[in-house]
Amino acid sequence: MTAVLHPRVPARRGGARATTWWGKAWVRAVEEAAYADADLKAARTLARGGHVGQIATEPGRYVASVDDPRGLWTVDGTLPVLDDAGLAALVETVAAEAGRVASLLAGDLPHDLVEQAEEAGVELLPSGFELGSACGCDHWADPCVHALAVLHQLAWLVDADPLVLLQLRGLPRDELLARLHARQTSSARPDDIDRDLDLAVEAALYAARILHDADPPESFGRVSGEAPPAPSS
Known part of the structure; x- marks a missing residue:
């Protein structure tokens, strides 16, 4: 499955903290996983200092490099994915109320969605013992300072x-949308499907007309910013 590569975060003055309730829940899990407060402090310094490279996330896994005065280290972390029953229950939970998928796409995680998922046996937010990691450094504690730094930046991403978070748990964005679409299609009446198809075609034609009006035919094939060809003599 294709991983998502998140851009490297530059150094931040004054640090950065999670601001949402689910981001703070992730940070609490990181704090639970840490062996000592000194490790957390050192990890925050690395994360806020721009020492964590691009983070690649995929279902059940995250990978990133971290540099410190001793060298460059690769952190390979894990998070348990939901089983098939859990994924199906999560999709049903998202579909249970109108607006939930729109909230997720807009960057919001409704609290009642998480609560209802938990009632169905689906734990979205991780606990400290679920945050697995491996690193090439010689730090005796697991997670090491480098892994904790990556986990802190993951908190910012989440x-x-x-x-x-859903991707790490095994439900990437595209798969969520595909499952919701399949669910809606299978439960819709034939006339509902025809009406939805008509609306989709109408929207596509309308968009095409807008593009045509905004970009007249004589500009087709010309690179943006390129001067129009000189008129022939």
Whole structure:
């Protein structure tokens, strides 16, 4: 499955903290996983100092490099994915109320969605013991300072986009949308499907007309910013 590569975060003055309730829950899990407060402090310094490289996330796994005065280290972390029953229950929970998928796509994780998922046996937010990691350094504690630094930056990613959390749990954005679409299609009456198809075609034609009006035929094939060809003599 294709991983998502998140851009490297530059150094931040004054640090950065999770601001959402689910981002703070992720940070609490990181704090639970840490062996000592000194490790957490050192990890925050690395994360806020721009020492964590691009983070690749995929279902059940995250990978990133971290540099410190001793060298460059690769952190390979894990998070348990939901089983098939859990994924199906999560999709049903998202579909249970109108607006939930729109909230997720807009960067919000409704609290009642998480509560209802928990009632169905689906734990979205991780606990400290679920945050596995491996690193090439010689730090005796697990997670090491480098892994904790990556986990802190993951908190920022999850804070900004809860779909990162769903992806790590085994339900990437595209798969969520595909499952919701399949669910809606299978439960819709034939006339509902025809009406939806008509609306989709109408929207596509309308968009095409807008593009045509905004970009007249004589500009087709020309690179943006390129001067129009000189008139022939």
